[in-house]
Amino acid sequence: MNTMHGEADVPDPATKPLLHPTDIPEAQSLNLGGWWFGRLASVPVTVAFGAVVWLISGSPLTAIIAPAATFTIAMVSGRWFIARAWKFTPRQRRSREGARPPRLAAAALDALALVVAATAFTIATMTHPTPAGVVAFAIGAAAAVALLQLIELATMLVRGRDEGAILRRVIMLTGVVAAMVVAAALGIIRGWDPGLLWAALFGAGMPASLGAITVLLAHSIRRVLAGRRRHPQHEKETQP
Secondary structure, eight states: OOEEETTEEEOOTTTOOSBOGGGSHHHHHHHHHHHHHHHHTSHHHHHHHHHHHHHHHOOHHHHHHHHHHHHHHHHHHHHHHHHHHHTTSOGGGBOSOOOHHHHHHHHHHHHHHHHHHHHHHHHHHHHSOOOHHHHHHHHHHHHHHHHHHHHHHHHHHHHTOOHHHHHHHHHHHHHHHHHHHHHHHHHHHTTOOHHHHHHHHTTOSHHHHHHHHHHHHHHHHHHHHHHHHHOHHHHHHHOO
16 A cells, blocks of 8 residues: 655555655656756767767857856756755665666666767867877877776676676677777778877877876776765764
């Protein structure tokens, strides 16, 4: 038998103790709106948008401003929708693990966005004057992203994470590899020096190394901040 929480009809705790907004009809539309705004605010989609804008406008400045504005609006809107959706769930029964299909769809869209970004970036470098160092930086960064995805997938397999999390990582890794293959193929067809690709992949050359280092540093900072958010109480207890 269902029970009422505010204006929502929630499943009985005996049959479903933990709840996600996808489990509550009144919260589903809000959660879906937040999900779509979250896709617009994801890093791969933002990068893809910027690459497409650069390809169309030919202006690197526009390619930065337009995605940045879209990212900010989408992030704020998405958090508003998600916060409203969570209000329909009792606090003590909340589960952060949502339904698998939307999470897999999010990974698939992010992977597709990586391929779009790589394609648009490669075509833009062919149609607009672009220093070789910028191309090497981008390739080095992409190689670092692929390496990180591979390491995280291996870590999940070793630790025995759930199949959904592993599948999402496989989807993202597939998108990264596909994006690199598409960019390399287009570049070679249009006359890129193959030596530039090999140099970037193996870390030779300052621009390629800087691209890889930038991604690794950003990833490390993100992991540290995520760890601090997960263990705020522990940090307070260990402070002198």
